[in-house]
Amino acid sequence: MDFGFGSTDDGFRSEARQWLGERLTGPFAALAGRGGPGSEHEDAAERRAWERELGAGGWIGIGWDRTHGGYGNRAASLTRQVVWAEEYARARAPGRVGHIGENLLAPTLLAFGDAAQRDRFLPAVARGEELWCQGYSEPDAGSDLAGLRTAAVRDGAAYRITGQKIWMSLAADADWCFVLARTDPRERRRRGLSFLLVPMDQPGRIEVRPIRQMSGTAEFNEVFFDGAVADAGHVVGGEGAGWRVATGLLALERGVSTLVQQIGFAAELDEVIGEAVRCGALDDPVLHGQLVRQWAELRVMRWNALRTLGAAGGPGAPSVAKLLWGGWHQRLGELAMRVRGAAAALGPADWSPAAPYELDPLQRLFLFTRADTVYGGSDEIQRNIIAGRVLGLPRLEQ
Incomplete structure (x- = not known):
């Protein structure tokens, strides 16, 4: 099998390398190599500014349909996506605070979301303006995701969410969270689950507690939901389709x-x-x-x-x-x-x-x-x- 790239990718590689070289200067120069796995707590505010810089340059979601933003006038080919990823890593650009939105939420909305959800959330991710975290694991339902207990109860045009999630990266800085919760208490295991998009700015209803690790860092968090509100229109795939959506996301991860x-x-x-x-x-x-x-x-x-x-x-x-x-x-x-x-x-x-x-x-x-x-x-x-x-x-x- 030929693992090489075509000649048309070479010009794109030069463009990506030049853009990174020009932007990773000034206030962003100090971010080189910062914020990777094990150190996601570093320079959160500065890396958020870098996320907006990437968005302004059209480098977020370069493989998406152009309707929602990103590079150029059409979706970048798979090889160009690989080229960009490689050049980003080789430039020692900072760890992405927006990677959950770009690499997990966005493909999920493109595969399972409706037009209103895509129009509302994808452009903000592409601009680097809204950050996301993932609400899957629980203290008694980590790898056994189907055993989760967080509940979401329909209340008019919204859902009220109560429960606890754990091991959530970037929760302290995220604007939104996608949460897997049980919306039908009569069902068990993987049935009766829904995939909800939840705003994190809900004082008194959402509490984020950092988890200190033996390495001394605290990039993971536990999050408590006490009647947190999610719009009924922000259930991806429809009520009860949470397991299908969640496992689809993991396949894209x-x-x-x-x-x-x-x-x-x-x-x-x-x-x-x-x-x-x-x-x-x-x-x-x-x-x-x-x-x-x-x-x-x-x-x-x-x-x-x-x-x-x-x-x-x-x-x-x-x-x-x-x-x-x-x-x-x-x-x-x-x-x-x-x-x-x-x-x-x-x-x-x-x-x-x-x-x-x-x-x-x-x-x-x-x-x-x-x-x-x-x-x-x-x-x-x-x-x-x-x-x-x-x-x-x-x-x-x-």
Whole structure:
């Protein structure tokens, strides 16, 4: 299979590279490399301004139908979407605070929403003006999403939502949240669920509490809904269609963005290799072999991601991708600590007991990657999806 890009993509790549080079200057220069996984709490206000800069340049939603905004006069081809994603990552542009709106909500509305919902929400996302978070997991319904308890009760032209969601990225900064809730209490499991679009600015009805992690950061949140209001016209796919919409969203979650993620992985691998060179660990044949294996597996992941973007993908492709990168990234964090040896457990030389110290990038990498095989659907859930959707094995209903 040919994984190359056509000559028409080269000019687009130059355009994207030039635009990023010109804009990542001045106040935005300090954002380089900031706000990625494990550090989504960094520079929230500045990155929100950067989101508006991207919107003004037409770089949000470049693959969408032109009715709703984005690049040029027509939807960018898949290869151009990949080119933009690659150049964005290579420029070390800041982590996107708008990625949930662009990469999760927008494709979902295009697939399942009505015209009024698309007209209301997509242009604001394309302009970088409205940010989104995702309300799926609950304390007793994480990977078992069908067991959620958050309820939405119809009240005239609105729904009243009561319940708790957890592990919500960017909830403290989001303007809107898409919430999976039970609208029919007579049904159980996946039946009777609805997908609602909920404004976050509801003091007294929505409370956001940051969750402090062992890495010292708090980019995840738990969110409490106490009679929060959602417009009845903001139920995507209609009442009771929540499971179909939610699982459709999860199938869209890992597309072009997977390639962006892999460029970040490559930068982290380079950092681990550089550390191995500096401390002499590269001379250890076992560690040397493990680093080579990480490099080779990353190349395989890229080829698999490019293959599954086209017709070669299938119903289990997102789950296969999650299994591949989750385990790979976790092993990279472990390898970073083995390269460092005992020094990996040390804090900075100027540390004082009067204040907690900041983890360095490799320490943060190790601690953050402990969660890679759990969040976004645990490895066990991904294997169940592959078993049912690809291998046709029977589902065990509860």
